[in-house]
Amino acid sequence: MPVMRRRVFPILHVLGMIVMVFGLSMLAPLLLAELTRDGAQRAYDLAAPITIGSGLVLWLGGRHWRRELKTRDGILLVVLTWTLLPAFATLPLLLHMPGLGVADAYFEAMSGLTATGATVLSGLDDLPPSINLWRAQLHWLGGLGIIVLVTAVLPLLGVGGRQMFKSETPTPMKDTKLTPRMAETAKGLWLVYVMLTSVCITVLWVLGMSFFDAVVHAFSIMGLGGFSSHDASMGYFDSIPLEIAVAVFALLAGINFATHFAALRGRRWGVYRHDPEIRWYLSFVLLSGLALALLLWQRDVFLDLSDALRYTLFNTISVATTLGFATTDYGQWPFFAGLWLMFLCSFSTSAGSTGGGIKMMRAILLFKQVYRELERLVHPDARIPMRLGREVVPNKIVYAVLAFMFIYVASIVTLSFALSFTGLDVLTSFSAVVGCINNTGPGLGQVGPATTYAVLTDFQAWVCSFAMLLGRLELFTLLVVLTPAFWRR
Amino acid sequence: MRARPATGRLFPLLHVLGMILGVFGLTMLLPLAISEFTDDAAQRAYDVAVLATLAAGLALWLAGRHRRQELRAWDGILLVVLTWLLTPLFAALPLLIYLPGLSFTDAYFETMSGLTTTGATVLTGLDKLPASIHIWRAQLHWLGGLGVIVLVVAVLPLLGVGGRQMFRAETPGPMKDDKLTPRMAETAKGLWKVYSLLTLACIGLYWAFGMTPADAVVHAFSVMGLGGFSSHDASFGYFRSLPLELITVVFAAIAGLNFSLHFLALRGRSLAPYRTDPEIRWYFLFLLGSCLGLGLLLWLLGIYTSLPQALRDASFSVVSMATTLGLATADFGQWPTFMGLWLLFLCSFTTSAGSTGGGIKMLRAVLLYKQVHRELMRLLHPRAEIPVRLGSRTVPDKILYAVLAFFFVYVASIVALSFLLSLSGLDILTAFSAVVVTLNNTGPGLGRVGPSTTFAGLTDFQTWLCTFSMLLGRLELFTLLVVLTPVFWRR
Numbered sequence: 001m002p003v004m005r006r007r008v009f010p011i012l013h014v015l016g017m018i019v020m021v022f023g024l025s026m027l028a029p030l031l032l033a034e035l036t037r038d039g040a041q042r043a044y045d046l047a048a049p050i051t052i053g054s055g056l057v058l059w060l061g062g063r064h065w066r067r068e069l070k071t072r073d074g075i076l077l078v079v080l081t082w083t084l085l086p087a088f089a090t091l092p093l094l095l096h097m098p099g100l101g102v103a104d105a106y107f108e109a110m111s112g113l114t115a116t117g118a119t120v121l122s123g124l125d126d127l128p129p130s131i132n133l134w135r136a137q138l139h140w141l142g143g144l145g146i147i148v149l150v151t152a153v154l155p156l157l158g159v160g161g162r163q164m165f166k167s168e169t170p171t172p173m174k175d176t177k178l179t180p181r182m183a184e185t186a187k188g189l190w191l192v193y194v195m196l197t198s199v200c201i202t203v204l205w206v207l208g209m210s211f212f213d214a215v216v217h218a219f220s221i222m223g224l225g226g227f228s229s230h231d232a233s234m235g236y237f238d239s240i241p242l243e244i245a246v247a248v249f250a251l252l253a254g255i256n257f258a259t260h261f262a263a264l265r266g267r268r269w270g271v272y273r274h275d276p277e278i279r280w281y282l283s284f285v286l287l288s289g290l291a292l293a294l295l296l297w298q299r300d301v302f303l304d305l306s307d308a309l310r311y312t313l314f315n316t317i318s319v320a321t322t323l324g325f326a327t328t329d330y331g332q333w334p335f336f337a338g339l340w341l342m343f344l345c346s347f348s349t350s351a352g353s354t355g356g357g358i359k360m361m362r363a364i365l366l367f368k369q370v371y372r373e374l375e376r377l378v379h380p381d382a383r384i385p386m387r388l389g390r391e392v393v394p395n396k397i398v399y400a401v402l403a404f405m406f407i408y409v410a411s412i413v414t415l416s417f418a419l420s421f422t423g424l425d426v427l428t429s430f431s432a433v434v435g436c437i438n439n440t441g442p443g444l445g446q447v448g449p450a451t452t453y454a455v456l457t458d459f460q461a462w463v464c465s466f467a468m469l470l471g472r473l474e475l476f477t478l479l480v481v482l483t484p485a486f487w488r489r
Numbered sequence: 490m491r492a493r494p495a496t497g498r499l500f501p502l503l504h505v506l507g508m509i510l511g512v513f514g515l516t517m518l519l520p521l522a523i524s525e526f527t528d529d530a531a532q533r534a535y536d537v538a539v540l541a542t543l544a545a546g547l548a549l550w551l552a553g554r555h556r557r558q559e560l561r562a563w564d565g566i567l568l569v570v571l572t573w574l575l576t577p578l579f580a581a582l583p584l585l586i587y588l589p590g591l592s593f594t595d596a597y598f599e600t601m602s603g604l605t606t607t608g609a610t611v612l613t614g615l616d617k618l619p620a621s622i623h624i625w626r627a628q629l630h631w632l633g634g635l636g637v638i639v640l641v642v643a644v645l646p647l648l649g650v651g652g653r654q655m656f657r658a659e660t661p662g663p664m665k666d667d668k669l670t671p672r673m674a675e676t677a678k679g680l681w682k683v684y685s686l687l688t689l690a691c692i693g694l695y696w697a698f699g700m701t702p703a704d705a706v707v708h709a710f711s712v713m714g715l716g717g718f719s720s721h722d723a724s725f726g727y728f729r730s731l732p733l734e735l736i737t738v739v740f741a742a743i744a745g746l747n748f749s750l751h752f753l754a755l756r757g758r759s760l761a762p763y764r765t766d767p768e769i770r771w772y773f774l775f776l777l778g779s780c781l782g783l784g785l786l787l788w789l790l791g792i793y794t795s796l797p798q799a800l801r802d803a804s805f806s807v808v809s810m811a812t813t814l815g816l817a818t819a820d821f822g823q824w825p826t827f828m829g830l831w832l833l834f835l836c837s838f839t840t841s842a843g844s845t846g847g848g849i850k851m852l853r854a855v856l857l858y859k860q861v862h863r864e865l866m867r868l869l870h871p872r873a874e875i876p877v878r879l880g881s882r883t884v885p886d887k888i889l890y891a892v893l894a895f896f897f898v899y900v901a902s903i904v905a906l907s908f909l910l911s912l913s914g915l916d917i918l919t920a921f922s923a924v925v926v927t928l929n930n931t932g933p934g935l936g937r938v939g940p941s942t943t944f945a946g947l948t949d950f951q952t953w954l955c956t957f958s959m960l961l962g963r964l965e966l967f968t969l970l971v972v973l974t975p976v977f978w979r980r
């Protein structure tokens with residue numbers, strides 16, 4: 001088919017490489033399985049070669065059609081990567097747990113790679129360690145992928161909202177190739193990511209986790225995923241020092257990695273002060289945590305103020321950063337508290353972090369735009385520029401952000417309807433969609449922090465998988481592939 | 490121009506405001522006449538109310554007479570806000586006097602609900618209330634609908650709000666005309682004529698098909714203003730009459746369309762305006778599709794055993810909710826929740842700009858959708874200049890901006906108000922649906938404010954929030970919000 005030849009074949013080459021590398025990463029849990037003899041070796045023995053082999057086939061086969069990648073190729077590549085890799089990631093899961101079913105396995109894998117952290121599995125404490133490592137590793141790789149996506153790929157496509165911060169040309173389409181500079185930047189960010197992960201592992205280990213748990217949870221935190229090796233999530237450890245450490249690293253991972261990179265490279269801590277998102281991010285999250293703690297203490301949900309502060313702050317930070325660990329069942333808190341947490345996870349994290357949601361920068365731009373509209377009512381002929389930090393934001397970007405907001409709301413409404421239509425109650429439907437589209441993890445109701453997403457039917461699991469993908473790819477990237485115009489000349 | 494102090498901006502308005510109140514007080518003469526005629530116990534209530542309102546109107550008119558000047562744009566905004574704040578206040582007087590157990594909070598809610606043509610009520614035992622009270626409540630709907638038409642056609646376009654200003658044949662810049670031109674007065678009068686004609690036709694048909702004259706007037710007022718007050722607790726289900734339901738559906742659907750269309754069609758005696766209107770096809774598509782869809786589903790899911798009955802109830806509920814009317818024949822709160830949510834969804838955007846309905850209006854919904862489609866296309870062709878068209882006209886960017894920002898404020902309002910209601914103890918379904926139906930000026934919601942009950946169960950705080958929500962929605966958000974910004978008062 002000419003469409004296939006034109007659109008799909010040229011990227012198979014690169015796609016094959018990605019799949020191969022992904023298959024190679026399966027060697028880590030394979031090694032662990034062999035070493036600990038945990039019973040899952042066979043799963044990896046089959047999954048790894050299949051994945052690597054498929055990648056090889058795609059790479060070799062695609063070599064014939066390769067050419068310089070254009071914008072549309074980039075979009076399709078991104079979409080196919082995030083659709084295909086979870087498929088391969090299901091292999092170890094399905095091979096080890098054949099009763100899981102394709103819908104649930106794909107959900108789990110997608111949840112891993114989009115760093116969502118919603119799980120359909122229970123009995124995590126009894127799973128072989130290699131399976132838990134694989135799950136957490138998906139989060140970590142997903143986080144890595146996100147960083148590349150947001151800093152290198154999406155700005156090319158004029159999505160992501162961060163492109164105005166590039167010191168390269170402001171119009172997103174001038175650079176249509178992956179320049180050496182971009183590769184440099186990506187490498188630098190990966191370094192920061194790896195460094196922070198190592199520090200996190202060490203800190204968690206020193207504070208009392210087993211080394212294995214430290215790795216699993218550090219992977220989960222840095223990708224802001226949420227998978228744990230324990231059903232009780234972080235509540236399993238019941239340790240204040242650990243909770244503080246997790247909270248700190250989660251907050252760090254919710255900051256733009258480019259900011260970390262700039263700060264570490266130049267040893268200038270002032271960079272953090274100049275980042276326009278950080279102050280709002282930290283204010284919203286920390287103030288919400290404090291306010292909720294006081295409210296919950298006042299309503300006797302917690303009898304002790306110190307308990308209230310400990311549990312509320314942790315869970316607020318966890319949900320707001322879209323991590324998704326839990327130390328208590330906040331589904332039992334008064335409704336508005338749970339709803340506020342869902343609200344926070346929709347916008348708190350910064351663009352360029354591994355978190356989900358519409359991102360703090362878009363939220364800031366939206367508010368500024370509304371204020372500008374109100375001012376226009378009073379001074380209709382004034383030209384009021386939009387500023388973020390010291391830079392002026394071009395109108396084109398404000399437009400895109402407003403349209404993004406509309407699609408975001410429309411998606412939540414549509415997907416909630418789809419779930420509600422098939423039988424889920426309103427609270428569960430809505431919070432499941434919000435939890436998935438923001439790549440947070442647990443929702444409320446029947447998908448709350450005390451339980452799993454196992455209650456979903458196959459259809460509902462597919463809807464949620466779609467929501468996770470949609471959110472991670474920042475909506476437009478996925479939606480444009482579904483328009484006929486994309487496939488036409 | 491030197492800045493005037495804040496109080497300085499009020500005086501030019503008082504003159505006009507006084508006139509408005511005066512006219513409003515005069516309209517109270519109708520229920521007063523009925524009260525005298527039927528000799529119910531409410532005469533005293535109207536006597537006091539009429540006097541108070543006329544007196545207040547006179548006082549304001551006199552106070553402002555010497556300082557009157559031409560009203561500018563932002564004076565118009567303040568006038569609109571003050572009108573919709575004060576008239577419910579005076580409208581509450583008859584209710585407060587006649588029903589001594591009614592708190593001020595509830596009375597103000599009721600009259601705000603009347604004048605914003607919402608139709609949410611805190612009153613029970615409607616069947617026992619005298620006809621004059623019912624006429625008064627329904628009259629608020631009718632006057633409110635009148636006010637909306639003037640608002641949308643004449644005032645809001647001046648302010649660059651409302652989205653319809655691009656259809657004005659005058660200059661496209663919203664601030665070029667900042668006086669009420671004779672042409673605008675002409676247009677307003679013409680629309681009032683259409684509105685009145687349709688109301689009379691509706692009254693006539695209701696009466697011919699079996700309603701008492703009082704009921705016919707009450708429900709016709711309610712339908713044309715797309716309000717929702719009824720003289721019966723069971724709302725329209727009281728009548729159990731298919732012909733009456735059909736009349737309601739037809740007139741509600743008509744009232745949900747831009748009244749300019751009706752005016753142009755009647756004046757030119759042609760159907761052409763309807764064919765070229767960009768909102769109509771989506772309006773009917775959503776209405777018909779939802780009627781059929783919900784009807785079939787109700788039957789397939791076994792909630793109704795008879796398909797005709799399912800279609801009948803589904804159609805009435807769909808049209809009533811989508812047009813933000815809010816009369817009910819069936820308790821859709823008992824239907825599967827997603828159906829109730831679909832009705833709430835419809836009431837958010839279905840009605841046309843220039844109708845008496847609420848919501849963000851179909852025009853904005855269409856523009857939003859087209860803007861998103863354009864953004865998707867921009868991803869593929871980043872250097873292309875892709876205009877957004879509506880009908881045959883290109884929509885200027887300025888308007889698209891405003892529509893997008895409007896949508897954001899709309900969503901933010903729903904989120905914020907739902908939170909506040911939830912914070913004060915309401916469950917999520919009730920909180921959310923209460924906000925949606927009041928902001929969209931629809932009427933009954935779901936949960937504890939469903940069609941089988943009233944808003945009486947809300948605490949005072951919650952009632953005030955809903956009152957605010959009704960006002961916010963009717964004034965199309967920005968008109969009210971801008972008055973709350975410091976920038977407005979500095980100029």
